């Protein structure tokens with residue numbers, strides 16, 4: 019089983035690269051699905067498929083070639099299938115607060131439901147071994163970071179909040195009914211959450227297992243795009259995910275010699291050099307700007323050849339470890355690989371067995387193992403690109 023995320027800023031070429039990789043993997047004989055994690059799907063467009071001719075199966079899974087499927091989720095269908103009781107409660111709640119019924123139903127589709135639905139599919143495919151390869155065409159960076167934070171957040175919610183909430187609701191419900199019109203969630207709602215969580219079990223481990231899952235960041239040789247790629251690398255690292263390649267897309271080829279493009283070519287060269295430094299030792303794969311847009315099977319195949327040349331696209335191109343616990347002189351240290359951040363950017367907060375690491379506006383709860391949970395003092399030191407968290411007893 020192999021899972022690869024294709025992530026990056028809006029418009030850099032994520033969908034094209036994910037689709038191109040899918041073609042290569044399928045041709046090598048692996049049963050491959052390319053899934054869109056973006057609600058604004060463009061997978062079938064990039065394959066230039068005529069949607070009316072697509073033979074749609076359940077969950078919008080479409081076979082397009084031998085060994086190759088694409089999947090573009092329909093959130094309405096997912097809500098009916100996975101979120102029935104949860105959605106029902108939320109829309110009733112919104113409706114009683116005075117909202118129009120249709121609007122309440124629409125608003126009860128919470129951010130995160132699409133992402134969790136996708137995780138459910140991924141987990142099912144892993145459990146049933148339906149596919150050998152799952153390729154994930156991500157939404158632009160911000161949203162895909164929310165996606166990868168969901169398993170940890172849910173785990174935290176289930177461990178810390180869910181049981182308390184359920185118990186409180188059980189006791190307060192009879193009283194609340196007499197005092198207010200606002201309905202408290204019933205047992206159905208809690209059962210549905212528990213059932214969902216059960217079906218998600220294990221997906222968090224799959225996503226951080228570098229033998230199975232890696233992330234490829236797509237970027238372009240431009241200042242703002244590169245900045246965002248660096249940030250993405252840091253956040254994916256924070257979530258323990260392994261980045262195994264950087265794909266530098268849209269490079270003007272040497273054959274472009276018109277003076278009009280002279281400055282563009284020079285600045286691209288500079289940024290490519292800078293990027294090699296930034297991301298080293300993660301390998302950087304250069305890809306030229308094509309003559310026209312990448313569209314349809316043949317140009318996707320040409321794109322795949324440029325990216326991977328004669329390499330196996332499923333190979334893990336880099337296998338560094340972003341997170342590790344070590345013990346030095348009897349004391350524990352947590353080493354977090356956080357490239358590109360200064361010391362002032364990191365804030366630590368330890369509450370009982372949780373360590374909260376803040377990087378800018380992002381936050382991560384780390385459930386500490388027993389050995390360090392009892393520690394009273396936590397200090398952080400930046401050593402190269404590792405944040406080393408020292409636990410004193």
Ligand SMILES: Nc1ncnc2c1ncn2[C@@H]1O[C@H](COP(=O)(O)OP(=O)(O)OP(=O)(O)O)[C@@H](O)[C@H]1O
Pocket residue numbers: 027028029030031032033034035056060157158267268305306307308309310311312313
């Ligand atoms: N190397 C390339 N040469 C020429 N055109 C390209 C190249 N890579 C991508 N494109 C074109 O750029 C456009 C955007 O590509 P794509 O849809 O893959 O980007 P994306 O990162 O998925 O965008 P979004 O963030 O909107 O999902 C498409 O029209 C695609 O055909």
Ligand SMILES: [Mg+2]
Pocket residue numbers: 032033034056060155156
């Ligand atoms: Mg896309």
